[in-house]
Structure formats: C-alpha cells, structure tokens
Amino acid sequence: MTLYFKYMMLLFKSQMQYRASFLLLTLGQCLTPFTVFAGLYFMFDRFGQLQGWDFYEVALCFAVTQMAFSITECFARGFDTFSSLIVSGNFDRLLVRPRSTVVQVFGSRFEFTRIGRLFLSAVVLIWAVTNINVDWTFLKIVALFFMVASGIVIFTSIFILTASISFWTVQGLEIANIFTDGGREMTQYPLNIYQKWVRRFFTFVIPFGCVNYVPLLFILNRDGYQHPVYALTPLAGVLFLIPCLIVWRIGVRHYRSTGS
Amino acid sequence: MMKPYISVFKLRISNGLQYRAAALAGIGTQFFFGFMFIMIFEAFYAHTSGTPPMTLAEVITYTWLKQAFLAFIVLWFRDDELFQLITSGNIAYELCRPSGIYGLWYVKLLAQRLASAMLRCFPILILVIFLPEPYGLQLPTDFTSFLLFLATLFVGLLMIVSLSMLIYISVFITMSPAGSLLLFSVFGDFFAGLVIPVPLMPNWMQQIVYVLPFHWTADFPFRVFTGNLSKTEALTGLCIQSIWLVGLIAVGKFAMDRALRRIVVQGG
Numbered sequence: 001m002t003l004y005f006k007y008m009m010l011l012f013k014s015q016m017q018y019r020a021s022f023l024l025l026t027l028g029q030c031l032t033p034f035t036v037f038a039g040l041y042f043m044f045d046r047f048g049q050l051q052g053w054d055f056y057e058v059a060l061c062f063a064v065t066q067m068a069f070s071i072t073e074c075f076a077r078g079f080d081t082f083s084s085l086i087v088s089g090n091f092d093r094l095l096v097r098p099r100s101t102v103v104q105v106f107g108s109r110f111e112f113t114r115i116g117r118l119f120l121s122a123v124v125l126i127w128a129v130t131n132i133n134v135d136w137t138f139l140k141i142v143a144l145f146f147m148v149a150s151g152i153v154i155f156t157s158i159f160i161l162t163a164s165i166s167f168w169t170v171q172g173l174e175i176a177n178i179f180t181d182g183g184r185e186m187t188q189y190p191l192n193i194y195q196k197w198v199r200r201f202f203t204f205v206i207p208f209g210c211v212n213y214v215p216l217l218f219i220l221n222r223d224g225y226q227h228p229v230y231a232l233t234p235l236a237g238v239l240f241l242i243p244c245l246i247v248w249r250i251g252v253r254h255y256r257s258t259g260s
Numbered sequence: 261m262m263k264p265y266i267s268v269f270k271l272r273i274s275n276g277l278q279y280r281a282a283a284l285a286g287i288g289t290q291f292f293f294g295f296m297f298i299m300i301f302e303a304f305y306a307h308t309s310g311t312p313p314m315t316l317a318e319v320i321t322y323t324w325l326k327q328a329f330l331a332f333i334v335l336w337f338r339d340d341e342l343f344q345l346i347t348s349g350n351i352a353y354e355l356c357r358p359s360g361i362y363g364l365w366y367v368k369l370l371a372q373r374l375a376s377a378m379l380r381c382f383p384i385l386i387l388v389i390f391l392p393e394p395y396g397l398q399l400p401t402d403f404t405s406f407l408l409f410l411a412t413l414f415v416g417l418l419m420i421v422s423l424s425m426l427i428y429i430s431v432f433i434t435m436s437p438a439g440s441l442l443l444f445s446v447f448g449d450f451f452a453g454l455v456i457p458v459p460l461m462p463n464w465m466q467q468i469v470y471v472l473p474f475h476w477t478a479d480f481p482f483r484v485f486t487g488n489l490s491k492t493e494a495l496t497g498l499c500i501q502s503i504w505l506v507g508l509i510a511v512g513k514f515a516m517d518r519a520l521r522r523i524v525v526q527g528g
Binding site: 028049 | 308
C-alpha cells in the first residue's frame with residue numbers, strides 16, 4: 001500500500017508540471033458529462049417524467065454512476081491503457097519486480113484530471129440529495145455510500161477484465177467499451193427502463209443492478225424494497241472482482257512478451 | 261492543378277480502408293449504443309402527455325443515422341499526425357510542398373472521414389432497415405427527400421471538416437491540442453444535436469443552437485431524412501449551409517495564412 005501511494009505522489013507531481021494543460025483538461029473533463037447531464041435535464045423539461053421516475057431520482061442515479069466511474073478512471077487508468085504496456089513489451093519490466101503485478105499496473109497511471117468529472121458529479125449529487133423527496137436515515141446514507149464504493153469496485157473489475165483480454169489479443173479491443181463506457185451510460189438511468197434482456201445482463205452477469213438499481217429503490221422507499229437488507233446489496237457487487245482477478249492471473253501466466 | 265489533392269485523397273482513403281477489423285469492432289459498439297439510446301428515448305416517450313415535436317419513429321431513425329454516420333458528424337474525429345506535425349516542428353516539410361497547405365489538409369481530413377464512414381455506415385444501415393418494427397430505420401417517404409438528404413449530408417460533411425480545420429489552426433497558437441480540441445468538440449457535439457435531437461431541447465436553447473453553425477452538420481440532414489423538415493425547408497437550409505461553408509473556409513484560410521506567417525520552426 002505504501003508503494004501505491006508513492007507511485008501516486010510521483011505521478012501527481014509529474015502531472016502538475018504542466019499546470020495550464022492540467023487545468024484545461026480538468027475543465028474539459030468536467031464539461032463532457034455536463035453536456036450529457038444538460039441533455040438529461042432538457043429531456044425531463046420536455047417530458048416531465050421517465051416511467052414514474054422524476055428528475056431528481058434520475059439525477060441521483062446519474063451522479064452515483066458518474067462519481068464511481070470518475071474515481072475508477074482516476075485510479076485504475078493503468079488497466080484502461082494496459083494494452084500499450086503489452087504492445088511495447090514494457091510489461092516484462094513489471095514481471096521482474098518483486099511486487100504483485102496488480103499493484104504495479106494500478107500505480108502505472110493516474111489521471112488526476114478526472115477530478116473535473118468528480119467535481120461535477122459531486123455537485124449533481126448534492127443537488128439531487130437536497131431536492132429529492134426522501135427522509136434520510138442513517139441506513140440510507142450508508143446505502144448511498146455503498147452504491148458509490150461498490151460501483152468503483154465493479155468498474156475497476158471491468159477494467160481489469162478488459163486489460164486481461166489483451167494478454168491474448170495484444171491490441172486492446174474497442175468492443176470492450178461496451179462494458180466500460182456502455183455500462184456507465186446505461187447505469188445513468190434506472191435499469192427498469194430498459195428491455196428485460198439488458199436488465200438481466202447488467203444484473204446477473206455484470207452486477208450493476210445490485211449496485212445501482214436495488215439500493216436506489218431502497219433509498220426511495222419503493223414498495224417491496226423497504227427491508228434494510230436491500231441497503232447492503234451493493235456488497236454483492238464486490239464479488240464480481242474475484243472472477244476478474246482470476247482471469248487476470250491466468251492471463252499473466254499465459255503472457256508471452258512481444259519482444260521489443 | 262487539382263491533381264496533388266486528388267492523389268492525397270486517394271492515398272488516405274485506401275489507408276483508412278485497411279483497418280477493417282477495427283471497423284467491425286466499432287460497428288458492434290455503435291449498435292449497442294444505438295440500442296441503448298433508443299431504449300432511453302422509448303422510456304421517455306412511453307408516458308408522455310403532450311405531443312412532442314418529434315415522433316418516436318423519427319427519433320429512432322435519427323439515432324440510427326447518427327450511429328451510422330458518426331465519422332461524418334463528430335468533431336473529435338481527429339488526426340494526431342497533423343497535431344504532431346505542428347507541435348514537433350515537422351510542419352516545415354509540409355511548407356516546402358508546392359501545393360497549398362490548407363487544401364492539402366482539408367482533403368486529408370475529408371478522406372479519413374469518408375473512409376471510416378464507408379466501412380461503418382453500410383453494414384449498420386442495412387441491418388437497421390431490417391430490424392423489427394419499433395427499432396427499425398424508417399426510409400424517407402419519397403426519393404426527392406432522400407436526394408436532399410444526401411446533398412445536405414455532404415455539405416454538412418464539408419462544413420464539419422472546415423470546422424475541424426479551425427481546431428488544427430488553433431493549435432498553431434496554443435501548441436497543445438488537448439484543451440482546445442476538448443472544449444470545441446464537447447460544445448460542438450452538443451449544439452449539433454448529438455446528445456439529444458435539437459427539436460427536443462427547450463425553446464431558449466434551440467434559439468442559441470440555430471444561430472451556431474454546428475446543427476447544420478448533423479441535426480439538419482437527419483431531420484431532412486426523417487421528414488421532420490419539409491422539402492422547402494430543406495432547400496433553403498441547403499443554401500444557408502453553403503453560405504456557412506464558404507464563410508468557414510474563408511475564415512479558416514485567412515487564419516491559416518496568418519498563423520503560418522508568424523510560425524517559427526525551431527530546428528531539431
């Protein structure tokens with residue numbers, strides 16, 4: 001863990017060397033979800049509601065997903081750009097060091113500019129939380145916290161999984177975006193607005209549903225979801241990390257250097 | 261006189277057509293995103309009380325066209341090579357060439373977009389025509405509006421290339437592509453109607469959008485296709501598009517000349 005923070009400090013210092021570019025990028029990162037959110041706001045302005053969800057409820061959903069995703073991108077960027085490490089053969093260097101590969105890949109990249117995105121999602125979150133029609137209890141706050149935390153774990157797991165694929169394919173695959181960017185776009189809205197097969201896939205294969213949808217129903221006090229156990233469903237999402245790490249291990253064992 | 265431009269264009273097209281596997285993966289991704297956007301719109305339309313300014317079928321067709329012609333309409337479709345030329349100083353080689361640099365880059369960018377769209381648009385379009393009822397693409401009612409769509413899409417493509425030329429020119433001044441590219445493309449894409457179709461925006465926002473050039477590149481041709489705009493509107497729009505195009509190219513050329521006059525190449 002100390003090693004990880006050392007990596008982090010080093011990269012932070014190096015990124016701060018280009019202050020103007022850093023600030024501009026941060027601002028840009030903040031604006032991308034901003035236009036998406038503006039689109040969402042305009043849609044509600046036009047249609048009033050979305051299958052029984054009102055604006056602040058969806059905004060909460062949006063904020064939780066964006067927050068989890070931006071934190072993940074900030075810290076797990078190394079896995080996102082992992083295929084370049086394979087292509088250049090630099091992964092060999094990681095293998096000879098006496099530390100776990102996972103920690104080293106984590107430490108290889110940090111995107112601090114994602115703070116812009118995080119900032120925007122925090123603003124939306126506060127806006128939604130203060131306006132939403134919910135009486136906040138301790139358990140609900142815990143549920144909200146778990147939603148973000150295990151959202152981070154799931155996005156990280158997906159990053160690890162897609163990175164492991166490049167052990168076999170060498171090049172990263174654009175199709176993997178379906179699970180990262182697609183998962184993000186998808187879970188910005190409550191899952192029940194989608195077709196059944198989509199909902200099933202994103203609940204049982206990739207457990208976004210347990211993280212995002214079910215606890216949201218609990219927070220909103222919807223019928224049938226009032227039992228406190230639903231506040232803890234996000235923890236089930238954490239289990240997704242295990243198979244992903246196993247695939248990663250198999251991948252590392254399978255790894256053959258590209259040379260150069 | 262046009263020969264060097266045409267050969268650069270051909271070269272780039274065949275270069276772009278090499279990446280077929282990447283295009284295939286891209287098609288899969290765009291399909292998924294298309295379905296997702298449609299499901300979201302469908303959910304919004306499910307319990308609507310008033311009559312929205314676009315029907316659901318129009319929005320679905322709009323979405324598929326957007327996914328199919330993504331390479332024609334997004335601003336962030338960029339050529340890192342050109343950025344590197346500018347920031348590394350290799351621009352000096354380009355300046356030695358006997359043909360004008362604006363025209364050369366223009367055809368380069370145009371060819372890239374065309375090649376990428378050729379690979380991706382036909383498979384998507386063909387598949388979505390045969391999709392079952394609510395999800396399928398609705399063809400325009402008659403052949404004239406289809407021709408009008410092609411014309412407006414093409415002028416829109418020329419416009420988007422001249423808009424993205426402005427981004428490249430701005431790099432001469434800022435020397436860092438990331439910032440200007442991001443700001444320009446984020447807002448450009450929103451104003452072009454890529455996040456949500458322009459008619460669905462509130463009125464005050466529409467007024468802003470209609471003043472800016474961006475919506476002519478995507479929103480306008482797509483609405484000609486869906487029949488949301490009448491043929492006379494399409495024709496007048498085509499004229500306005502052409503005026504914008506001439507204006508943008510003139511501004512771009514002027515700015516490029518100015519930037520090149522001040523340029524300092526530092527060896528290396």
